Amino acid sequence: MNDPEDQPEESQSTNDFADDLDIKPQTVHKRYCSTGSYFGIRPLFKLPNGHLRWPKNPLAILKKTGVKARRKKASAPIDDASWPEA
Secondary structure, three states: OOOHHHOOOOEEOHHHHHHHHOOOHHHHHHHHHHHOOEOOEOOOEEOOOOOEEEEOOHHHHHHHHOOOOOOOOOOOOOOHHHOOOO
């Protein structure tokens, strides 16, 4: 079942799921480990290697449940003057 051709087309990896929500995969893992879901969205199934498969289009699912997705904060540009002199 690890072959992408064997996986249902309505599922996606944790990385793709997180990309759709514009968050880090680590955020999905942490929330899943704490609550068993990501704001009510549960993985569809777990592969034999332990990887989770999530439903596609999570924004539509969250919108139906009334949960607002948060966006990643843009990192501040690095100011060359803030680096210590070598």
